[in-house]
Amino acid sequence: MHELESSILDKINVWLNGSYDLDTKNEIKSLLDSGSTTELIDSFYRDLEFGTGGLRGTMGPGTNRINKYTIGSASQGLSNFLLKKYPGEKISVAIAHDSRNNSDYFARITADVFSANGIKVYFFKELRPTPELSFAIRQLGCKSGVMITASHNPKEYNGYKAYGSDGGQFTSPDDKLVMDEVSKISSVDLVKFDRIEANIELLDDKIDHLYLEKIKELSVSQDAISRQKDLKIVYSPIHGTGITLVPAALKHFGFTNLTLVEEQSIPDGNFPTVIYPNPEEKEALTLALAKAKEIDADLVLATDPDADRVGIAVKNNEGEFILLNGNQTGSLLINYLLTAWEQKGKLTGNEYIVSTVVTTKLVEEIAKSKKVSFYETLTGFKWIGALITALDGKKTFIAGGEESYGYLVGDLVRDKDAVISCAFIAEMTAFYKDKGSSLYEAMLNMYQEYGFYKEKLVSITKKGKTGAEEIKALMERFRTNTPKSLGGSKVVCLKDYELGKEIDLNTSYEKNLDYPKSDVLQFITADGSIISARPSGTEPKIKFYCSVKTDLPNKNEFSAKEHLLDEKIDLIMKDLAV
Numbered sequence: 001m002h003e004l005e006s007s008i009l010d011k012i013n014v015w016l017n018g019s020y021d022l023d024t025k026n027e028i029k030s031l032l033d034s035g036s037t038t039e040l041i042d043s044f045y046r047d048l049e050f051g052t053g054g055l056r057g058t059m060g061p062g063t064n065r066i067n068k069y070t071i072g073s074a075s076q077g078l079s080n081f082l083l084k085k086y087p088g089e090k091i092s093v094a095i096a097h098d099s100r101n102n103s104d105y106f107a108r109i110t111a112d113v114f115s116a117n118g119i120k121v122y123f124f125k126e127l128r129p130t131p132e133l134s135f136a137i138r139q140l141g142c143k144s145g146v147m148i149t150a151s152h153n154p155k156e157y158n159g160y161k162a163y164g165s166d167g168g169q170f171t172s173p174d175d176k177l178v179m180d181e182v183s184k185i186s187s188v189d190l191v192k193f194d195r196i197e198a199n200i201e202l203l204d205d206k207i208d209h210l211y212l213e214k215i216k217e218l219s220v221s222q223d224a225i226s227r228q229k230d231l232k233i234v235y236s237p238i239h240g241t242g243i244t245l246v247p248a249a250l251k252h253f254g255f256t257n258l259t260l261v262e263e264q265s266i267p268d269g270n271f272p273t274v275i276y277p278n279p280e281e282k283e284a285l286t287l288a289l290a291k292a293k294e295i296d297a298d299l300v301l302a303t304d305p306d307a308d309r310v311g312i313a314v315k316n317n318e319g320e321f322i323l324l325n326g327n328q329t330g331s332l333l334i335n336y337l338l339t340a341w342e343q344k345g346k347l348t349g350n351e352y353i354v355s356t357v358v359t360t361k362l363v364e365e366i367a368k369s370k371k372v373s374f375y376e377t378l379t380g381f382k383w384i385g386a387l388i389t390a391l392d393g394k395k396t397f398i399a400g401g402e403e404s405y406g407y408l409v410g411d412l413v414r415d416k417d418a419v420i421s422c423a424f425i426a427e428m429t430a431f432y433k434d435k436g437s438s439l440y441e442a443m444l445n446m447y448q449e450y451g452f453y454k455e456k457l458v459s460i461t462k463k464g465k466t467g468a469e470e471i472k473a474l475m476e477r478f479r480t481n482t483p484k485s486l487g488g489s490k491v492v493c494l495k496d497y498e499l500g501k502e503i504d505l506n507t508s509y510e511k512n513l514d515y516p517k518s519d520v521l522q523f524i525t526a527d528g529s530i531i532s533a534r535p536s537g538t539e540p541k542i543k544f545y546c547s548v549k550t551d552l553p554n555k556n557e558f559s560a561k562e563h564l565l566d567e568k569i570d571l572i573m574k575d576l577a578v
Contacts, residue, residue, distance in 0.1 A: 003037045011044040011063055019188050020069065027061045042464050050074055050182040051537060052175040053382065056150050056159035059102060066150075066158045071106045072191040074160050075113035075146070077182030079192075082119065082143055084181075085174075092120035094140060094203075096133040097148035098306040099240045100158050101269035103127070106148045110160070115199035116192035125202045127267060129241045129307030131408075131417035134167040134385075135214075136207050138413075149306040152278035153539065155271050168385030168414030172516060208245065211412070212252045215420050218410040220340040221431045225254040228430035232297040235422070236261035236288040238277045239268040240305030242418060249423045255430075259295055261288050261302075271305075279304055279311025280405055282323055289313055289321050299429045299439070303418040308381075309405040310418040312425055314439040327360035327455045327547075328443060329425065330401035334363055335446050336428040337399050337409065338370040347372065352391070354384045354400035357497070357520065358532045358545040362446075362453040363401070369450065372398070378497065378518045379534060381406055385414030403455060403545065444555045452552040454565035458544045458573055459536075471535050471542045474578065478521050478533055487548070487572040489525035496521055531572055546572050 004012075012032070016025055031040050043062025048055055048070050055074055059066045082091050093114050097107035104127070111121045122140050124133070130147045137145040143165045150157035162178065164170050170178055185191060219225070233250065235258060237243040243265050250258055263273050264287060271277040274284045279302040292300045292313065300313035300321065312329055313321045324332070334353055341347050352373035355363045367374035373395065377383035384400045388411050391397065401407035406416030409424045432442045447453075462470045482494050482505065494503045497520040500513045520534045532545040546569045550561055 004040060008041060008044045012040065015061065024061045024067070024069075038464075045465050050077065050179050052171070052179070053169050053380070053537065054146075054160040054162040056153065056157060056539075058156050059158050066106070066160075068106075068109050069188050069191070071109050071148075071160055072113055072193060073185040073188070074162070074182055075110045076117070076191040077185050078144060078146070078162055078178055079114055079117040079119055080184070081174075081178045081181040083117065085177075086143055089143075090120065091118075091144075092122060092140065092142045094122040094124070094133055094136045094142045094145040095148075096124040096128045096130070096136070096145075098130070099127050099267035099269055100148075100150060100305060101155065102158060103148045103269065106158060106160070107146075109193070110146050110148065111200055112193055112195040113191060115196040116194050118196075119199065121200045123200055123202050127241045127244065128208075129245055129417075129419055130161065131308055131413045131415055131419055132207065132211055132245065134163060134413035134415045134417075135211050136203070137163055137165065137167040139207065139210065147306065151306055152276065152280070152304040152309060154276055155269060163414075166385070166389040166414055168389060169380075169382035171382055171386045208248070211419075212245070212248055214412050215249055215410075215423055216252050218412075218420070219253060219423075219427060220337065220344060220346075221427050221434075222254065224431045224434040225427060228433050229254050230257045231255060231299065231426065231430050231433065232257050232259070232295060233426055234259045234261065234288050234292045234295070234297045234300045236264045236285070236302040237267075237307070238264050238274060238279065238284055238302055238304060239266065239271050240277065240303060240307060241267065242303035242307035242422075243267065245419045246301070246303060246307065246422045249419050250426055253423045253427060255426055259291060259297070261291055263287055277305050279309055280326070285311060285313060285323065292321055298433065299426060301422050301425065303422065304405075307418045308416045310407070310421045310425065311405055314429075316440050317438075322440070324443070325455065326401075326403040326405040327362070327453070329405070330355070330403070330407055331360055331362045331366065331446065331453075332439065332443055333401065333407055333409070333421070333424060333428060334399050335366050336431060336442070337424070338366060338372055340431060341398065342370060348396075351396045351398050353398050354387055356380070356383070356402045357515075357522065358534065359401065359403045360453045360455050360547060361530070361549075362450055365450045366446075378515055379520065380537070381408070381416045384408065388414060403457065444552070444558055447552040447558070448555060451549050452558075452561055452565070453547060453549045454562065454569070455545065455547045456566075456569045458546070459541045460544075460578060461539075461541050463540045467540050471540075474542055475519060475521065475533065475535060483523060483575060486523060486525055486531055486575045487527075487529055487568045489527040489529060491523045492526050493524040494521070495524070529568070529572065531576070542578075544573065544576065544578065548572075
């Protein structure tokens with residue numbers, strides 16, 4: 001065992017000799033006995049960081065793993081924060097969980113700790129989507145909420161999403177205050193695990209019904225739906241929580257012809273039919289696409305395990321099903337909503353939409369053309385949610401979205417919402433079909449009108465301690481050695497969101513960026529290409545977002561123009577040398 005550093009051995013001994021259950025101790029002993037040094041290092045080399053969104057990691061024993069004790073410590077820290085922030089007040093929290101292995105167990109542990117701290121718990125007794133938790137926090141007047149989920153990560157993962165009283169994930173200054181309280185839990189003996197049953201109330205389906213009613217009130221094109229109610233929709237929850245509410249939401253909107261992907265409709269934390277339960281991956285939609293082809297569907301919808309992201313597929317002009325990426329779906333959705341609002345005479349000049357700094361600029365172009373205010377936030381839906389809260393009562397939020405397949409219509413929640421998004425993507429499809437157009441045709445028309453924007457996300461995975469160091473070194477290299485050109489075009493601007501600076505590389509003129517600090521670098525070229533580099537906050541990855549554009553004077557040129565843009569993206573990635 002000489003390969004283990006003394007600091008890691010010290011942590012291991014704390015777990016072997018401390019107030020931890022026998023199963024946990026036996027797991028650690030088994031790893032020691034089998035000489036699983038790498039696994040032990042990864043499990044104990046650091047404390048799993050409670051970030052601004054909570055926790056996410058691999059399940060197992062250890063300080064760098066998701067388990068009863070890291071979940072308990074997070075809950076104790078959050079409890080301490082709430083008790084300090086709201087002294088003398090009645091404090092309540094809402095707790096929900098997804099379909100992952102151990103999610104129900106971790107949700108109960110979370111409820112135990114809150115209840116033991118004298119905090120009232122509203123507990124979803126069955127799995128429910130993340131956005132419904134956000135909705136429930138606001139409806140029930142809670143001060144906080146927790147969702148046990150690891151979103152679309154592989155099956156080995158789980159996580160803990162923490163929310164504030166507005167139903168959004170914590171932002172400054174509360175995010176740092178929560179993190180500070182969690183970091184103060186230096187020993188498992190500081191965690192109150194003894195459940196107080198009287199402080200826990202199980203939620204029935206009243207929240208479900210209220211949520212669905214409120215979603216229906218947002219609908220803009222009920223007339224088109226009534227004429228296209230038999231639209232053929234294929235839906236897969238990919239073994240997740242979407243099955244609890246997406247079919248009900250579609251039915252509530254008036255759609256009568258829904259086909260479920262039965263093999264993926266039963267919640268299962270092993271996600272047996274997919275490699276990754278991620279609707280961004282084509283492989284995850286294989287069964288849904290087969291079903292769509294079989295019944296000649298109009299639309300394919302698939303949601304991730306906690307139903308905050310949705311992937312879609314539509315038929316092209318050759319009758320083949322193609323997947324749309326997050327930027328395409330988001331642009332289509334916002335273009336539809338602004339068009340429908342305009343046609344209904346609902347645009348008053350006080351409305352706004354939001355996207356993030358790594359999302360397609362096409363959204364901004366659409367907003368400008370409709371004279372609707374446009375806002376841009378940092379990556380992560382919590383920033384969109386915070387903006388909605390800040391503008392509440394002042395301006396009307398229509399919709400927002402980000403490239404990672406997350407969208408929100410209306411201000412019922414403060415997080416991305418695949419339940420609402422599925423209903424509105426179906427409504428959008430009905431709207432265009434009612435006019436004799438497919439969603440694919442609507443996309444081509446959008447590109448003709450506003451410009452053909454093409455985006456690609458390239459993710460590079462680097463696991464463990466060495467991976468984290470490599471990602472840090474990569475970002476440092478790009479900071480100190482800004483590429484001179486990318487994709488054959490000179491880099492003319494550097495935006496460093498960590499330093500809060502935008503630098504004109506032609507003149508060296510600097511100006512401040514009006515954003516909170518974030519480890520994101522953005523290179524802008526002379527021809528308008530935008531390349532962003534960003535370490536993931538939830539996965540061991542560094543992500544590169546490439547956005548290129550051209551015009552589309554004729555729809556017949558779409559394939560040729562797309563090929564040119566794809567080649568350009570490939571050249572950019574080659575120039576980055578990653």
